[in-house]
Amino acid sequence: MAEHTFAGMTCSEVADQAPAFVLGILTPAESDAVRRHLAECPELHAEMAELNSVVPVLFAAAEPVAPPASLKDRIMAAASADLAARREAAAAAPAAQPSPPAAPPRAADTQRPAWDLGALFRRPVWAGLAAVALVAALALGAWNVQLRDQVAGLEAYRTGVVRVLDEAAKPGAQLAVLAGPTAAGPTGLAAVAADGSVAIVMRDLAPTTGTQVYEAWLIAGKQAPVPIGGFAVGGSGSAAFVTAHASLGDGVVVALTLEPKEGAKAPTMPIIALGAAHAQAS
Amino acid sequence: MSDPEIAARGTARSDADRTDRAWMDRLAGGDLGALDLLYEQYGAMAFSIAYRITGDRSAAEDVVQDAFLGAWRNAGRYAGARGSVRTWLLSIVHHRAIDAIRRRRPTVELPDSETILPDTLTLPDAWGDVELRLDREAVQVALTRISHVQREAIELAYFGGLTQTEIAERTGVPLGTVKGRLRLGLQGMRAALLPLDGGRGGGGG
Numbered sequence A: 001m002a003e004h005t006f007a008g009m010t011c012s013e014v015a016d017q018a019p020a021f022v023l024g025i026l027t028p029a030e031s032d033a034v035r036r037h038l039a040e041c042p043e044l045h046a047e048m049a050e051l052n053s054v055v056p057v058l059f060a061a062a063e064p065v066a067p068p069a070s071l072k073d074r075i076m077a078a079a080s081a082d083l084a085a086r087r088e089a090a091a092a093a094p095a096a097q098p099s100p101p102a103a104p105p106r107a108a109d110t111q112r113p114a115w116d117l118g119a120l121f122r123r124p125v126w127a128g129l130a131a132v133a134l135v136a137a138l139a140l141g142a143w144n145v146q147l148r149d150q151v152a153g154l155e156a157y158r159t160g161v162v163r164v165l166d167e168a169a170k171p172g173a174q175l176a177v178l179a180g181p182t183a184a185g186p187t188g189l190a191a192v193a194a195d196g197s198v199a200i201v202m203r204d205l206a207p208t209t210g211t212q213v214y215e216a217w218l219i220a221g222k223q224a225p226v227p228i229g230g231f232a233v234g235g236s237g238s239a240a241f242v243t244a245h246a247s248l249g250d251g252v253v254v255a256l257t258l259e260p261k262e263g264a265k266a267p268t269m270p271i272i273a274l275g276a277a278h279a280q281a282s
Numbered sequence B: 001m002s003d004p005e006i007a008a009r010g011t012a013r014s015d016a017d018r019t020d021r022a023w024m025d026r027l028a029g030g031d032l033g034a035l036d037l038l039y040e041q042y043g044a045m046a047f048s049i050a051y052r053i054t055g056d057r058s059a060a061e062d063v064v065q066d067a068f069l070g071a072w073r074n075a076g077r078y079a080g081a082r083g084s085v086r087t088w089l090l091s092i093v094h095h096r097a098i099d100a101i102r103r104r105r106p107t108v109e110l111p112d113s114e115t116i117l118p119d120t121l122t123l124p125d126a127w128g129d130v131e132l133r134l135d136r137e138a139v140q141v142a143l144t145r146i147s148h149v150q151r152e153a154i155e156l157a158y159f160g161g162l163t164q165t166e167i168a169e170r171t172g173v174p175l176g177t178v179k180g181r182l183r184l185g186l187q188g189m190r191a192a193l194l195p196l197d198g199g200r201g202g203g204g205g
Helices: A011-022 A028-040 A042-052 A055-061 A069-096 A118-122 A124-168 B013-028 B032-054 B057-080 B085-103 B136-144 B148-158 B164-171 B175-197
Strands: A174-179 A187-192 A198-203 A213-219 A226-231 A239-243 A253-259 A271-276
Touching (some): A011 A042, A028 A042, A055 B032, A055 B136, A055 B175, A069 B032, A069 B057, A124 A174, A198 A213, A198 A253, A226 A239, B013 B085, B057 B085, B136 B175, B164 B175
Antiparallel strands (some): A187 A198, A198 A239, A213 A226, A253 A271
Protein backbone atom coordinates (compact mmCIF):
# COMPACT_ATOMS: atom_id res chain seq x y z
CA MET A 1 0.00 0.00 0.00
CA ALA A 2 1.25 3.44 -0.85
CA GLU A 3 1.81 5.54 2.26
CA HIS A 4 -0.05 8.86 2.31
CA THR A 5 -0.30 11.50 4.96
CA PHE A 6 -3.63 13.27 5.33
CA ALA A 7 -4.86 15.20 8.34
CA GLY A 8 -1.47 14.67 9.98
CA MET A 9 -1.80 10.87 9.95
CA THR A 10 -0.12 8.31 7.78
CA CYS A 11 -2.10 5.39 6.37
CA SER A 12 -0.34 3.04 8.80
CA GLU A 13 -1.32 5.18 11.75
CA VAL A 14 -4.94 5.27 10.63
CA ALA A 15 -4.96 1.50 10.11
CA ASP A 16 -3.46 1.11 13.59
CA GLN A 17 -6.31 3.14 15.12
CA ALA A 18 -9.04 1.55 12.99
CA PRO A 19 -10.46 -0.84 15.64
CA ALA A 20 -10.65 1.91 18.26
CA PHE A 21 -12.20 4.22 15.68
CA VAL A 22 -15.05 1.88 14.74
CA LEU A 23 -15.65 1.07 18.42
CA GLY A 24 -16.04 4.80 19.13
CA ILE A 25 -13.36 5.07 21.82
CA LEU A 26 -10.94 7.55 20.22
CA THR A 27 -10.92 11.09 21.51
CA PRO A 28 -12.89 13.58 19.38
CA ALA A 29 -9.66 15.03 17.96
CA GLU A 30 -8.29 11.60 17.07
CA SER A 31 -11.45 10.38 15.41
CA ASP A 32 -11.78 13.63 13.52
CA ALA A 33 -8.27 13.17 12.10
CA VAL A 34 -9.11 9.56 11.11
CA ARG A 35 -12.30 10.72 9.40
CA ARG A 36 -10.51 13.44 7.47
CA HIS A 37 -7.81 11.00 6.40
CA LEU A 38 -10.43 8.52 5.19
CA ALA A 39 -12.19 11.21 3.20
CA GLU A 40 -8.99 11.66 1.17
CA CYS A 41 -7.75 8.09 1.14
CA PRO A 42 -10.00 5.37 -0.30
CA GLU A 43 -7.35 2.68 0.13
CA LEU A 44 -8.26 2.12 3.76
CA HIS A 45 -12.01 1.94 3.24
CA ALA A 46 -12.24 -1.80 2.65
CA GLU A 47 -10.43 -2.69 5.86
CA MET A 48 -12.31 -0.07 7.85
CA ALA A 49 -15.63 -1.30 6.45
CA GLU A 50 -14.78 -4.86 7.42
CA LEU A 51 -14.13 -3.93 11.03
CA ASN A 52 -17.08 -1.55 11.13
CA SER A 53 -19.51 -4.21 9.94
CA VAL A 54 -19.19 -6.04 13.26
CA VAL A 55 -19.98 -3.02 15.40
CA PRO A 56 -23.77 -2.77 14.88
CA VAL A 57 -23.94 -6.48 15.67
CA LEU A 58 -22.59 -5.78 19.16
CA PHE A 59 -25.84 -3.97 19.94
CA ALA A 60 -27.51 -7.34 20.11
CA ALA A 61 -25.02 -8.52 22.75
CA ALA A 62 -26.63 -6.38 25.45
CA GLU A 63 -28.80 -8.35 27.87
CA PRO A 64 -32.46 -7.36 27.26
CA VAL A 65 -33.76 -5.06 30.01
CA ALA A 66 -37.31 -3.69 29.84
CA PRO A 67 -37.60 0.09 30.06
CA PRO A 68 -40.23 1.58 32.41
CA ALA A 69 -43.58 2.25 30.72
CA SER A 70 -43.28 5.93 31.63
CA LEU A 71 -40.23 6.38 29.38
CA LYS A 72 -42.28 6.36 26.20
CA ASP A 73 -44.69 8.93 27.67
CA ARG A 74 -41.77 11.18 28.54
CA ILE A 75 -40.32 10.92 25.04
CA MET A 76 -43.62 11.51 23.29
CA ALA A 77 -44.42 14.48 25.56
CA ALA A 78 -41.01 16.04 24.89
CA ALA A 79 -41.39 15.50 21.14
CA SER A 80 -44.87 17.05 21.21
CA ALA A 81 -43.53 20.10 23.04
CA ASP A 82 -40.68 20.29 20.54
CA LEU A 83 -43.13 20.11 17.65
CA ALA A 84 -45.37 22.81 19.14
CA ALA A 85 -42.37 25.09 19.64
CA ARG A 86 -41.20 24.41 16.08
CA ARG A 87 -44.62 25.30 14.69
CA GLU A 88 -44.86 28.47 16.75
CA ALA A 89 -41.38 29.50 15.65
CA ALA A 90 -42.28 28.78 12.03
CA ALA A 91 -45.44 30.84 12.37
CA ALA A 92 -43.49 33.71 13.92
CA ALA A 93 -40.60 33.67 11.47
CA PRO A 94 -42.32 34.92 8.27
CA ALA A 95 -43.46 38.08 10.08
CA ALA A 96 -39.82 38.86 10.71
CA GLN A 97 -38.79 38.89 7.06
CA PRO A 98 -37.16 42.25 6.52
CA SER A 99 -37.70 44.27 3.39
CA PRO A 100 -34.76 43.77 1.01
CA PRO A 101 -31.88 45.99 2.01
CA ALA A 102 -30.84 48.78 -0.32
CA ALA A 103 -28.00 47.90 -2.66
CA PRO A 104 -24.65 48.57 -1.00
CA PRO A 105 -22.52 51.35 -2.29
CA ARG A 106 -19.66 49.89 -4.31
CA ALA A 107 -16.27 50.29 -2.77
CA ALA A 108 -15.03 52.24 -5.77
CA ASP A 109 -17.90 54.73 -5.48
CA THR A 110 -17.07 55.81 -1.98
CA GLN A 111 -13.75 57.04 -0.81
CA ARG A 112 -13.34 55.61 2.67
CA PRO A 113 -10.14 54.92 4.43
CA ALA A 114 -9.48 51.21 5.12
CA TRP A 115 -9.54 51.88 8.85
CA ASP A 116 -13.11 53.23 8.80
CA LEU A 117 -14.60 50.49 10.94
CA GLY A 118 -17.88 52.33 10.95
CA ALA A 119 -18.25 51.33 7.32
CA LEU A 120 -18.66 47.74 8.41
CA PHE A 121 -21.76 48.69 10.27
CA ARG A 122 -23.25 50.65 7.40
CA ARG A 123 -23.12 47.69 5.06
CA PRO A 124 -26.08 45.43 4.41
CA VAL A 125 -24.42 42.59 6.31
CA TRP A 126 -25.46 44.47 9.41
CA ALA A 127 -29.07 44.59 8.22
CA GLY A 128 -28.85 40.85 7.61
CA LEU A 129 -27.56 40.18 11.10
CA ALA A 130 -30.24 42.37 12.59
CA ALA A 131 -32.89 40.39 10.72
CA VAL A 132 -31.44 37.14 12.02
CA ALA A 133 -31.48 38.51 15.55
CA LEU A 134 -35.07 39.62 15.08
CA VAL A 135 -36.15 36.18 13.87
CA ALA A 136 -34.39 34.62 16.84
CA ALA A 137 -36.05 37.07 19.23
CA LEU A 138 -39.46 36.31 17.78
CA ALA A 139 -38.84 32.59 17.96
CA LEU A 140 -37.83 33.01 21.59
CA GLY A 141 -40.91 35.16 22.09
CA ALA A 142 -43.07 32.28 20.88
CA TRP A 143 -41.27 30.00 23.30
CA ASN A 144 -41.75 32.49 26.11
CA VAL A 145 -45.47 32.81 25.57
CA GLN A 146 -45.75 29.05 25.77
CA LEU A 147 -43.39 28.72 28.70
CA ARG A 148 -44.60 31.63 30.79
CA ASP A 149 -47.66 29.78 32.06
CA GLN A 150 -45.64 26.65 32.67
CA VAL A 151 -42.93 28.48 34.57
CA ALA A 152 -45.43 30.41 36.66
CA GLY A 153 -47.20 27.14 37.39
CA LEU A 154 -43.98 25.38 38.32
CA GLU A 155 -42.93 28.19 40.64
CA ALA A 156 -46.32 28.21 42.35
CA TYR A 157 -46.12 24.45 42.62
CA ARG A 158 -42.64 24.53 44.12
CA THR A 159 -43.67 27.14 46.68
CA GLY A 160 -46.70 25.04 47.50
CA VAL A 161 -44.63 21.88 47.91
CA VAL A 162 -42.28 23.61 50.36
CA ARG A 163 -45.26 24.81 52.37
CA VAL A 164 -46.92 21.38 52.43
CA LEU A 165 -43.70 19.67 53.46
CA ASP A 166 -43.23 22.24 56.24
CA GLU A 167 -46.73 21.45 57.50
CA ALA A 168 -46.11 17.71 57.23
CA ALA A 169 -42.92 18.03 59.30
CA LYS A 170 -44.83 19.42 62.30
CA PRO A 171 -45.63 17.08 65.22
CA GLY A 172 -48.70 14.92 64.68
CA ALA A 173 -48.99 15.84 60.99
CA GLN A 174 -49.47 13.31 58.18
CA LEU A 175 -48.45 13.46 54.52
CA ALA A 176 -50.36 12.08 51.54
CA VAL A 177 -49.00 11.74 48.02
CA LEU A 178 -51.87 12.40 45.62
CA ALA A 179 -51.98 10.78 42.21
CA GLY A 180 -54.54 9.99 39.55
CA PRO A 181 -55.30 6.62 37.99
CA THR A 182 -52.84 7.17 35.11
CA ALA A 183 -49.16 8.10 35.24
CA ALA A 184 -49.80 11.15 33.07
CA GLY A 185 -52.54 12.53 35.33
CA PRO A 186 -52.38 15.22 38.00
CA THR A 187 -50.15 14.73 41.02
CA GLY A 188 -49.65 16.55 44.28
CA LEU A 189 -49.12 16.44 48.03
CA ALA A 190 -51.36 17.02 51.01
CA ALA A 191 -50.32 17.60 54.61
CA VAL A 192 -52.96 16.91 57.28
CA ALA A 193 -51.98 18.82 60.43
CA ALA A 194 -52.67 17.60 63.96
CA ASP A 195 -55.52 20.14 64.26
CA GLY A 196 -57.11 18.76 61.08
CA SER A 197 -56.23 21.62 58.74
CA VAL A 198 -55.08 20.42 55.34
CA ALA A 199 -52.50 22.01 53.03
CA ILE A 200 -52.72 20.78 49.44
CA VAL A 201 -50.58 21.45 46.38
CA MET A 202 -51.44 20.01 42.97
CA ARG A 203 -50.14 20.20 39.43
CA ASP A 204 -51.09 19.04 35.95
CA LEU A 205 -54.76 19.70 36.65
CA ALA A 206 -56.96 20.54 33.68
CA PRO A 207 -58.04 24.22 33.92
CA THR A 208 -61.53 24.73 35.33
CA THR A 209 -64.19 26.49 33.26
CA GLY A 210 -67.27 28.45 34.30
CA THR A 211 -68.44 27.55 37.79
CA GLN A 212 -66.36 24.36 37.92
CA VAL A 213 -64.19 23.79 41.00
CA TYR A 214 -61.91 21.07 42.21
CA GLU A 215 -63.17 19.87 45.58
CA ALA A 216 -60.95 18.24 48.17
CA TRP A 217 -62.39 15.48 50.38
CA LEU A 218 -61.29 13.71 53.51
CA ILE A 219 -62.33 10.10 53.83
CA ALA A 220 -61.88 8.39 57.21
CA GLY A 221 -62.59 4.67 57.41
CA LYS A 222 -66.08 3.81 56.13
CA GLN A 223 -67.53 7.24 56.79
CA ALA A 224 -68.91 9.38 53.99
CA PRO A 225 -66.36 11.69 52.34
CA VAL A 226 -66.21 15.12 54.00
CA PRO A 227 -65.77 18.13 51.65
CA ILE A 228 -63.03 20.42 52.92
CA GLY A 229 -62.83 23.12 50.26
CA GLY A 230 -62.85 23.91 46.58
CA PHE A 231 -60.61 25.83 44.23
CA ALA A 232 -60.47 26.88 40.59
CA VAL A 233 -57.43 26.21 38.37
CA GLY A 234 -56.07 28.45 35.60
CA GLY A 235 -53.86 27.76 32.61
CA SER A 236 -50.85 26.80 34.73
CA GLY A 237 -52.60 23.64 35.96
CA SER A 238 -51.15 24.20 39.44
CA ALA A 239 -52.95 25.04 42.67
CA ALA A 240 -52.03 25.34 46.35
CA PHE A 241 -54.36 26.04 49.24
CA VAL A 242 -54.87 25.47 52.94
CA THR A 243 -58.21 24.56 54.45
CA ALA A 244 -59.28 24.21 58.06
CA HIS A 245 -61.21 21.22 59.31
CA ALA A 246 -61.64 19.35 62.58
CA SER A 247 -59.28 16.41 62.84
CA LEU A 248 -60.59 13.06 61.57
CA GLY A 249 -57.74 11.11 63.15
CA ASP A 250 -55.08 8.90 61.61
CA GLY A 251 -55.25 6.97 58.35
CA VAL A 252 -57.34 9.53 56.50
CA VAL A 253 -57.51 9.52 52.71
CA VAL A 254 -57.35 12.79 50.78
CA ALA A 255 -59.21 12.81 47.46
CA LEU A 256 -59.87 15.34 44.72
CA THR A 257 -62.87 15.54 42.38
CA LEU A 258 -64.00 17.97 39.71
CA GLU A 259 -67.40 19.43 40.64
CA PRO A 260 -69.75 21.45 38.40
CA LYS A 261 -69.97 24.16 41.10
CA GLU A 262 -68.94 24.98 44.64
CA GLY A 263 -70.64 23.44 47.65
CA ALA A 264 -70.89 19.79 46.57
CA LYS A 265 -72.11 17.54 49.40
CA ALA A 266 -71.05 14.27 47.78
CA PRO A 267 -68.16 13.70 45.37
CA THR A 268 -68.85 13.54 41.63
CA MET A 269 -67.04 10.57 40.18
CA PRO A 270 -64.45 9.94 38.95
CA ILE A 271 -61.88 10.78 41.58
CA ILE A 272 -59.17 12.89 39.93
CA ALA A 273 -56.44 12.07 42.44
CA LEU A 274 -56.18 10.54 45.87
CA GLY A 275 -53.70 9.36 48.47
CA ALA A 276 -53.62 8.02 52.03
CA ALA A 277 -52.07 10.22 54.70
CA HIS A 278 -49.30 8.72 56.83
CA ALA A 279 -47.28 10.13 59.67
CA GLN A 280 -43.71 10.84 58.57
CA ALA A 281 -40.92 9.01 60.33
CA SER A 282 -38.91 11.62 62.21
CA MET B 1 -39.86 -7.28 20.81
CA SER B 2 -39.94 -7.94 17.13
CA ASP B 3 -37.16 -6.75 14.95
CA PRO B 4 -38.26 -6.23 11.36
CA GLU B 5 -34.71 -6.55 10.13
CA ILE B 6 -34.34 -10.00 11.58
CA ALA B 7 -37.81 -10.92 10.40
CA ALA B 8 -36.98 -9.65 6.96
CA ARG B 9 -33.73 -11.55 6.57
CA GLY B 10 -33.42 -12.60 3.01
CA THR B 11 -35.43 -9.76 1.55
CA ALA B 12 -33.59 -7.36 -0.66
CA ARG B 13 -31.69 -4.71 1.21
CA SER B 14 -32.98 -2.03 -1.15
CA ASP B 15 -36.54 -2.67 0.08
CA ALA B 16 -35.43 -2.14 3.65
CA ASP B 17 -33.62 1.01 2.52
CA ARG B 18 -36.78 2.41 1.00
CA THR B 19 -38.85 1.60 4.08
CA ASP B 20 -36.26 3.15 6.36
CA ARG B 21 -36.01 6.24 4.20
CA ALA B 22 -39.79 6.70 4.20
CA TRP B 23 -39.77 6.28 7.98
CA MET B 24 -37.12 8.96 8.40
CA ASP B 25 -39.00 11.27 6.01
CA ARG B 26 -42.06 10.99 8.25
CA LEU B 27 -39.95 11.74 11.33
CA ALA B 28 -38.29 14.70 9.64
CA GLY B 29 -41.77 15.98 8.73
CA GLY B 30 -42.77 16.05 12.40
CA ASP B 31 -44.95 12.90 12.38
CA LEU B 32 -45.39 11.84 16.01
CA GLY B 33 -46.86 8.53 14.86
CA ALA B 34 -43.53 7.66 13.22
CA LEU B 35 -41.75 8.40 16.49
CA ASP B 36 -44.23 6.21 18.36
CA LEU B 37 -43.51 3.39 15.94
CA LEU B 38 -39.76 3.93 16.24
CA TYR B 39 -40.00 3.62 20.01
CA GLU B 40 -42.22 0.54 19.84
CA GLN B 41 -39.70 -1.08 17.54
CA TYR B 42 -36.40 -0.13 19.14
CA GLY B 43 -37.15 1.43 22.54
CA ALA B 44 -36.50 -1.76 24.50
CA MET B 45 -33.28 -2.51 22.65
CA ALA B 46 -32.12 1.09 23.08
CA PHE B 47 -32.79 0.86 26.80
CA SER B 48 -30.93 -2.45 27.07
CA ILE B 49 -27.85 -0.96 25.43
CA ALA B 50 -27.99 2.22 27.52
CA TYR B 51 -28.43 0.18 30.70
CA ARG B 52 -25.59 -2.17 29.81
CA ILE B 53 -23.27 0.81 29.37
CA THR B 54 -24.39 3.09 32.20
CA GLY B 55 -25.41 0.37 34.68
CA ASP B 56 -28.04 2.75 36.01
CA ARG B 57 -31.74 2.75 35.16
CA SER B 58 -32.22 6.48 35.60
CA ALA B 59 -29.15 7.35 33.51
CA ALA B 60 -30.26 4.83 30.87
CA GLU B 61 -33.68 6.49 30.69
CA ASP B 62 -32.08 9.88 30.15
CA VAL B 63 -29.81 8.48 27.44
CA VAL B 64 -32.70 6.85 25.58
CA GLN B 65 -34.83 9.97 25.84
CA ASP B 66 -31.96 12.12 24.53
CA ALA B 67 -31.30 9.69 21.71
CA PHE B 68 -34.90 9.47 20.54
CA LEU B 69 -35.28 13.25 20.72
CA GLY B 70 -31.98 13.58 18.84
CA ALA B 71 -33.33 11.24 16.17
CA TRP B 72 -36.62 13.17 16.14
CA ARG B 73 -34.86 16.50 15.62
CA ASN B 74 -32.20 15.24 13.21
CA ALA B 75 -34.10 12.73 11.09
CA GLY B 76 -33.42 15.02 8.12
CA ARG B 77 -29.72 14.20 8.42
CA TYR B 78 -30.36 10.49 8.09
CA ALA B 79 -30.55 10.87 4.31
CA GLY B 80 -26.80 11.46 4.29
CA ALA B 81 -26.02 8.45 6.46
CA ARG B 82 -25.90 4.92 5.14
CA GLY B 83 -27.03 1.88 7.05
CA SER B 84 -30.39 1.02 8.56
CA VAL B 85 -32.53 3.16 10.84
CA ARG B 86 -31.84 0.59 13.53
CA THR B 87 -28.09 1.04 13.31
CA TRP B 88 -28.42 4.79 13.02
CA LEU B 89 -30.63 5.06 16.10
CA LEU B 90 -28.76 2.56 18.23
CA SER B 91 -25.45 4.21 17.33
CA ILE B 92 -26.83 7.46 18.73
CA VAL B 93 -27.82 5.60 21.90
CA HIS B 94 -24.35 4.04 22.18
CA HIS B 95 -22.66 7.37 21.58
CA ARG B 96 -24.71 9.17 24.22
CA ALA B 97 -24.35 6.40 26.78
CA ILE B 98 -20.55 6.43 26.39
CA ASP B 99 -20.71 10.21 26.63
CA ALA B 100 -22.68 9.90 29.88
CA ILE B 101 -20.23 7.53 31.57
CA ARG B 102 -17.19 9.47 30.38
CA ARG B 103 -18.61 12.55 32.06
CA ARG B 104 -18.34 10.66 35.31
CA ARG B 105 -14.62 10.18 34.64
CA PRO B 106 -13.24 13.70 34.29
CA THR B 107 -9.77 12.54 33.25
CA VAL B 108 -10.98 11.55 29.81
CA GLU B 109 -11.33 14.16 27.10
CA LEU B 110 -15.04 14.73 26.70
CA PRO B 111 -16.77 14.17 23.40
CA ASP B 112 -18.07 17.33 21.83
CA SER B 113 -21.60 17.67 23.19
CA GLU B 114 -22.65 19.33 19.94
CA THR B 115 -21.77 16.21 18.00
CA ILE B 116 -25.08 14.53 17.42
CA LEU B 117 -24.09 11.74 15.09
CA PRO B 118 -21.55 9.14 16.08
CA ASP B 119 -18.37 8.88 14.09
CA THR B 120 -19.32 5.76 12.21
CA LEU B 121 -22.19 7.59 10.57
CA THR B 122 -20.15 10.34 9.04
CA LEU B 123 -17.83 7.99 7.21
CA PRO B 124 -17.58 7.96 3.43
CA ASP B 125 -20.58 6.50 1.66
CA ALA B 126 -18.80 3.48 0.26
CA TRP B 127 -19.76 1.36 3.24
CA GLY B 128 -23.48 1.29 2.94
CA ASP B 129 -24.48 -2.34 2.82
CA VAL B 130 -21.70 -4.12 4.65
CA GLU B 131 -23.70 -4.13 7.82
CA LEU B 132 -24.29 -7.51 9.42
CA ARG B 133 -27.70 -7.98 10.95
CA LEU B 134 -28.11 -10.87 13.30
CA ASP B 135 -29.93 -11.81 16.42
CA ARG B 136 -28.60 -12.00 19.93
CA GLU B 137 -27.94 -15.73 19.99
CA ALA B 138 -25.77 -15.49 16.90
CA VAL B 139 -23.81 -12.65 18.46
CA GLN B 140 -23.32 -14.62 21.68
CA VAL B 141 -22.04 -17.55 19.64
CA ALA B 142 -19.68 -15.28 17.72
CA LEU B 143 -18.38 -13.86 21.01
CA THR B 144 -17.49 -17.38 22.16
CA ARG B 145 -15.47 -17.97 18.98
CA ILE B 146 -12.92 -15.33 19.89
CA SER B 147 -10.50 -15.61 22.78
CA HIS B 148 -11.41 -14.49 26.26
CA VAL B 149 -8.91 -11.63 26.23
CA GLN B 150 -10.14 -10.38 22.86
CA ARG B 151 -13.73 -10.45 24.10
CA GLU B 152 -12.75 -8.62 27.27
CA ALA B 153 -10.97 -5.89 25.30
CA ILE B 154 -13.95 -5.40 22.97
CA GLU B 155 -16.42 -5.28 25.86
CA LEU B 156 -14.31 -2.82 27.87
CA ALA B 157 -14.13 -0.61 24.79
CA TYR B 158 -17.64 -0.90 23.46
CA PHE B 159 -19.69 -1.21 26.64
CA GLY B 160 -17.18 0.28 29.07
CA GLY B 161 -16.18 3.28 26.97
CA LEU B 162 -12.54 2.87 28.03
CA THR B 163 -9.78 4.24 25.81
CA GLN B 164 -7.11 1.85 24.54
CA THR B 165 -4.67 3.20 27.13
CA GLU B 166 -7.21 2.64 29.90
CA ILE B 167 -7.83 -0.91 28.70
CA ALA B 168 -4.07 -1.51 28.77
CA GLU B 169 -3.87 -0.25 32.35
CA ARG B 170 -6.92 -2.22 33.43
CA THR B 171 -5.76 -5.50 31.92
CA GLY B 172 -2.05 -5.02 32.60
CA VAL B 173 -0.81 -5.47 29.04
CA PRO B 174 1.03 -3.10 26.66
CA LEU B 175 -0.96 -0.71 24.44
CA GLY B 176 0.09 -2.58 21.31
CA THR B 177 -1.36 -5.78 22.71
CA VAL B 178 -4.71 -4.05 23.32
CA LYS B 179 -4.76 -2.79 19.74
CA GLY B 180 -4.02 -6.29 18.47
CA ARG B 181 -6.74 -7.86 20.60
CA LEU B 182 -9.36 -5.37 19.42
CA ARG B 183 -8.45 -5.96 15.78
CA LEU B 184 -8.23 -9.74 15.98
CA GLY B 185 -11.41 -9.87 18.07
CA LEU B 186 -13.41 -7.86 15.55
CA GLN B 187 -12.01 -9.88 12.66
CA GLY B 188 -12.73 -13.14 14.47
CA MET B 189 -16.32 -12.13 15.19
CA ARG B 190 -16.80 -11.19 11.59
CA ALA B 191 -15.47 -14.52 10.43
CA ALA B 192 -17.86 -16.32 12.80
CA LEU B 193 -20.85 -14.21 11.78
CA LEU B 194 -20.43 -14.12 8.00
CA PRO B 195 -21.66 -17.67 7.28
CA LEU B 196 -24.73 -17.03 9.47
CA ASP B 197 -25.55 -13.88 7.56
CA GLY B 198 -25.73 -15.74 4.27
CA GLY B 199 -22.79 -13.79 2.91
CA ARG B 200 -24.85 -10.63 2.55
CA GLY B 201 -22.44 -8.78 4.80
CA GLY B 202 -19.53 -9.62 2.56
CA GLY B 203 -19.06 -6.13 1.23
CA GLY B 204 -19.73 -7.31 -2.31
CA GLY B 205 -17.54 -10.38 -2.01
